[in-house]
Amino acid sequence: xxxxxxxxxxKPIELLVCNTCRKGLELRDGDKxxxxxxxxxxxxxxLPKLVQIHGVNCxxxxxxxxxxxxxxxxxWSYVYGNLDPEEHVEIILDGVNKYxxxxxxxxxxxxxxxxxxxxxxxxxPPLEAYHD
Ligand code: FES
Numbered sequence: 337x338x339x340x341x342x343x344x345x346x347k348p349i350e351l352l353v354c355n356t357c358r359k360g361l362e363l364r365d366g367d368k369x370x371x372x373x374x375x376x377x378x379x380x381x382x383l384p385k386l387v388q389i390h391g392v393n394c395x396x397x398x399x400x401x402x403x404x405x406x407x408x409x410x411x412w413s414y415v416y417g418n419l420d421p422e423e424h425v426e427i428i429l430d431g432v433n434k435y436x437x438x439x440x441x442x443x444x445x446x447x448x449x450x451x452x453x454x455x456x457x458x459x460x461p462p463l464e465a466y467h468d
Contacts, residue, residue, distance in 0.1 A: 348386045349408035349436055351428075353378055355391035357401030359420070374402045374421035381429060384436055397457050404428060410464055411441030415457040427451050 357371030375391045383389060397403040400417035407413035414435070419428065427449045434443045440462070445453065 346386055346436060346439075347409050348388055349406060349411065349432075349441075351378065351383070351387055351389045351432055352392045352395065352405040352407070353389065354393070354395045354397070354401060354403040356393050357398065357403055359401050360399075370421050371402050374404075374419060374425075377421050377425045378428065381425060383429070384433060386436060387432055400455070400457060403457070406432065406435045406441070407460075408441060410462050411435075411438075412462060413460040414441070414452075415459075416452055416455055417457045418455045419451070424451060 353371065353375040355371045355375040356369055357374070359370040361367075361370065363369060372391075375389075379389055392405075395403045395405060395415065397415060397417050402419040402421060403415065403417045404419060405413060405415050416428075416431070431443075431449045431452045434447055434449075435441055
């Protein structure tokens with residue numbers, strides 16, 4: 337990284353993707369779950385270097401899947417739901433980039449992707465918030 341790299345002073349963040357979400361679908365043997373399709377789609381795109389992606393078996397938001405979490409050290413964590421692996425990969429990428437560029441994870445409301453504004457399941461304060 338050079339001095340012009342805006343990510344120079346940033347810490348890594350994590351993108352957790354529930355890879356077992358069914359999105360309310362009845363699946364037959366051999367059918368891929370929408371969560372798995374979303375996870376594969378997000379691992380195939382060009383995520384920023386500081387974003388670590390992990391698949392998770394259920395984030396307990398099953399009725400509003402597909403589901404992702406954005407989290408990182410010293411940051412608010414966010415759970416987003418009602419994501420579609422066919423429609424929302426670019427929107428997730430936009431939201432991930434904005435989250436990465438917000439030092440505490442708090443992206444101004446108007447700058448958040450519309451789907452994130454309407455489908456935030458939870459936000460959780462940084463672990464460090466109550467341990468000064
Ligand atoms: S199966 Fe995805 S949140 Fe439970």
